[in-house]
Amino acid sequence: MSSDNHDRDDESNGATATTDKLSPMDLRSEFSHHDPTVARINNGSFGSCPSSVIEAQQRYQLRFLQQPDDFYYNHLKPSILRSRQAIKTLINAGHVDEISIVDNATTGAAIVLQHVKWCFFQSKFNPGDTAVMLHYAYGAVKKSVEAYVTRAGGHVIEVNMPFPIASDDDIITAFKNALELGKSDNRKVRLAVIDHITSMPSVVIPVKELVKMCRDEGVDCIFVDAAHAIGSIEVDVQEIGADFYTSNLHKWLFCPPSIAFLHCRNPEVPNLHHPVVSHEYGNGIAIESSWIGTRDYSAQLVVPEALEFINRFEGGLDGIRKWNHQKVIEMAEMLVKIWCTNLGTPLDMCSSMAMVGLPACLGIMSDSDALTLRSHLRDCYKVEVPIYYRQPKDGEVDPVTGYARISHQIYNTINDYYRLRDAICNLVSSGFTCKVFQD
Numbered sequence: 001m002s003s004d005n006h007d008r009d010d011e012s013n014g015a016t017a018t019t020d021k022l023s024p025m026d027l028r029s030e031f032s033h034h035d036p037t038v039a040r041i042n043n044g045s046f047g048s049c050p051s052s053v054i055e056a057q058q059r060y061q062l063r064f065l066q067q068p069d070d071f072y073y074n075h076l077k078p079s080i081l082r083s084r085q086a087i088k089t090l091i092n093a094g095h096v097d098e099i100s101i102v103d104n105a106t107t108g109a110a111i112v113l114q115h116v117k118w119c120f121f122q123s124k125f126n127p128g129d130t131a132v133m134l135h136y137a138y139g140a141v142k143k144s145v146e147a148y149v150t151r152a153g154g155h156v157i158e159v160n161m162p163f164p165i166a167s168d169d170d171i172i173t174a175f176k177n178a179l180e181l182g183k184s185d186n187r188k189v190r191l192a193v194i195d196h197i198t199s200m201p202s203v204v205i206p207v208k209e210l211v212k213m214c215r216d217e218g219v220d221c222i223f224v225d226a227a228h229a230i231g232s233i234e235v236d237v238q239e240i241g242a243d244f245y246t247s248n249l250h251k252w253l254f255c256p257p258s259i260a261f262l263h264c265r266n267p268e269v270p271n272l273h274h275p276v277v278s279h280e281y282g283n284g285i286a287i288e289s290s291w292i293g294t295r296d297y298s299a300q301l302v303v304p305e306a307l308e309f310i311n312r313f314e315g316g317l318d319g320i321r322k323w324n325h326q327k328v329i330e331m332a333e334m335l336v337k338i339w340c341t342n343l344g345t346p347l348d349m350c351s352s353m354a355m356v357g358l359p360a361c362l363g364i365m366s367d368s369d370a371l372t373l374r375s376h377l378r379d380c381y382k383v384e385v386p387i388y389y390r391q392p393k394d395g396e397v398d399p400v401t402g403y404a405r406i407s408h409q410i411y412n413t414i415n416d417y418y419r420l421r422d423a424i425c426n427l428v429s430s431g432f433t434c435k436v437f438q439d
């Protein structure tokens, strides 16, 4: 294991020097509220919001506080519609009525899964009919499937996929097998929950192929959980063709917490309601979602300002996506080379996040060890990065059992990744092992 000493701060982060484009100085200033002592390489969990967008949000908050009635009667709905229209264009939806703005992907999932629950309650689906989802589906979404679908009589099949993963084919084959199993004993597959990018481990899923396979098999409801997608990979909902598609704008699209969209291919489908019922109940999911009681709606109103910020970057959103993808790969390859480990996925299955194998000698033997190491990196090295534990297969020699999920967003510099590199090298050379924390 070696560690070369390039402690130069990388300035060439895609920002340009032209006037209305983001200069490197503008970029630093837009994120100057970030704690400067922390190497923040975890954009994936909570996203980030530049100060120009925060200021726009605060203007909306103040306008509401200054004259709430005027804001409510004259500005709120048109402003939400403006955000919905911007999202429609971004994701190539057919009509703005297909777009609802909700708080987060968890709420998007609740809307879809409650709809499925009613299909069971109204005997459109039979007890024992199946729902297929990835084993790596997000924890909160799995709980929602349990709460709405299993409790309503559905049978859930989890699709196991290998990790590290070699290619799309591994996922496609595993999914096909699960659909076959779901159809056995005269049951029908009623629901497929497909991640666009899984959270932990982070893998870009061949969503178009899986949706097509589900369509060909006659799956009634195809839901794509794309919490990480918008802003980090290309999204074209018509091309993907799912019934429902949800994504957070506060993760990779520079919006403040919290805002997500739910795209419904057919928003008129029966029993599609927001879980929080208010005055707009029955007026269609998009309008229901636009008023769920008195609260702060400002995060939902600043999509145009977030896009203005994005367009100041060379190449706009496409430029940001390509930049982050290219940089995260570069950083991931630098780290595996130094640590003598491996990546968790092929490069084309990374988005703006990558899974980087950690040295086996760190002794990560459980989820709890992974969390311990993550906390240790935060507390002792001020490096923020999630760690994934992978159970080794029988007979593996010196298996890589821990992977760091690194993110790249435009505020990151190469130094952030050198901080992680050096922290791990330091732990290895000092003989650190998670076993110390196990008793």
Ligand SMILES: Cc1ncc(COP(=O)(O)O)c(C=O)c1O
Binding pocket: 044, 045, 104, 105, 106, 107, 137, 138, 140, 141, 195, 197, 198, 199, 225, 226, 227, 228, 248
């Ligand atoms: C794949 C996936 N689905 C759903 C969610 C939930 O997002 P939120 O907490 O914003 O609702 C996340 C959050 O990280 C996620 O990674």
